[in-house]
Amino acid sequence: GAGVSQSPSNKVTEKGKDVELRCDPISGHTALYWYRQSLGQGLEFLIYFQGNSAPDKSGLPSDRFSAERTGGSVSTLTIQRTQQEDSAVYLCASSLIRDQPQHFGDGTRLSIL
Amino acid sequence: DAKTTQPNSMESNEEEPVHLPCNHSTISGTDYIHWYRQLPSQGPEYVIHGLTSNVNNRMASLAIAEDRKSSTLILHRATLRDAAVYYCISSEKLVFGKGTKLTVNP
Numbered sequence: 187g188a189g190v191s192q193s194p195s196n197k198v199t200e201k202g203k204d205v206e207l208r209c210d211p212i213s214g215h216t217a218l219y220w221y222r223q224s225l226g227q228g229l230e231f232l233i234y235f236q237g238n239s240a241p242d243k244s245g246l247p248s249d250r251f252s253a254e255r256t257g258g259s260v261s262t263l264t265i266q267r268t269q270q271e272d273s274a275v276y277l278c279a280s281s282l283i284r285d286q287p288q289h290f291g292d293g294t295r296l297s298i299l
Numbered sequence: 300d301a302k303t304t305q306p307n308s309m310e311s312n313e314e315e316p317v318h319l320p321c322n323h324s325t326i327s328g329t330d331y332i333h334w335y336r337q338l339p340s341q342g343p344e345y346v347i348h349g350l351t352s353n354v355n356n357r358m359a360s361l362a363i364a365e366d367r368k369s370s371t372l373i374l375h376r377a378t379l380r381d382a383a384v385y386y387c388i389s390s391e392k393l394v395f396g397k398g399t400k401l402t403v404n405p
Contacts, residue, residue, distance in 0.1 A: 229395035290342030
């Protein structure tokens, strides 16, 4: 079956522009997670969605970052007024529920010039 | 804060067992321990998870200490394809550290 799909796989943009990153989770998975991974570092938690509950936004680094999940399925992570320090791989994962194993996409590599 | 602590790196020889440790002394009683691994240029891959009892699957075994303050991921016979960064996390806090980089020598 289809795994977690992220698009685009690569994104290069100029400093100050807004970007949108998309995640298609595995069908039926109620939990969805966004992480960020800078070069040579571990994963940094950004935001977590569980069903229709209010998302856990505790990991978002600034108010330039936001995310939504429409219809309990597809999620979009938006970064406004991008900065060079936003350059990283952005990973999405989904799971049946929170305590169950997460299935990761291959990420979006974001480069800010 | 259910933070986990792992060694930065470990090395093994092919076809030998590997024991990857993880400390999670502040984990809550209902918090699962998950292990993932990540190969270069790929997203993390689920390996195994458990709560209190030891767990086995086709990839590995997970030994959880009786006090749940630590756990060990066991690869029974390391292969070159097992070379990766291994992360242990608590399902509650979703905090991935830098993990353990496992090198497997032929």
